[in-house]
Amino acid sequence: MTQGYRIQASTGLHRGDRDYQQDQVALLSHKRIPGCLLAVVADGMGGRSGGRKASDQVMLTAQQLFGRFDPETDDPDALLRKIVEEAHIVIKLTAVAAEQEPHSTVAAFVLTPDGGAHCVHAGDSRVYHFRQGKLHFRTLDHSYVQSLVNQGELTEQEAMDHPHSNILMGCLGTENDPPVDLHTIRRLQAGDVLLACSDGIWHYFNPEEIASTVSMLTPREACEFLIQKARTRAKGGGDNLSIAVVKLDPL
Secondary structure: OOOOOOEEEEEEEEOOOOOOEOOOOOOOOOOOOOOEEEEEEEEEHHHHHHHHHHHHHHHHHHHHHHOOOOOOOOOOHHHHHHHHHHHHHOOOOOOOHOOOOOEOOOOEEEOOOOOOEEEEEEOOEEEEEEEEOOOEEEEOOOOOOHHHHHHHOOOOHHOOOOOOOOOOOOOEEEEOOOEEEEEOOOOOOOOOOEEEEEHHOOOOOOOHHHHHHHHOOOOHHHHHHHHHHHHHHHHHOOOOEEEEEEEEEOO
């Protein structure tokens, strides 16, 4: 790597207080290009079989497409868009055999050899970018309460406790095409942290808490701490939890 940093990364996955695991998380290194990696979080919905099948399909699609991705010639935004759109189609096809309608969120980011990063999300799983210990960017959920926040009718804090916080306005596997929100970070810096997680994690923290955690701890320690703390704060009512953290340590 010539960017002045080395990459540390880790993932975390926990069933929470649910009877079964419908979240999935993956951290994939490019087979040929060092420093090129893909992080993916998917939060499945739709019963024991439906939700897990949906998140499994997101992971399988991401693995297949990233395996064919050439970071030196291919467009990373096109890769991320294709992951969302192809996974959406496959999830709809699996609906016939599932208990309930299988749906999934997705939050993903890819680090590219030019020192940049590209993000995509659909639903209420999030990507965060922290710089110098502070929130630099986060995705905005495709949810009912986020739309109220966007309109100025709710604060971010009020949205956390809103009774309809679980209502999504877009995700994978529905009748409508999923939203594909893309974001580009032109130049990553030493000390930057990228994090993708499901709502089972972010629901229990403000950005400042996450920022301080990922700046002080290694990615593995941060994943373990955030999962443990979210479990405590959920008080027995917690969702599945999935998280991927990538930290760029100065050389």
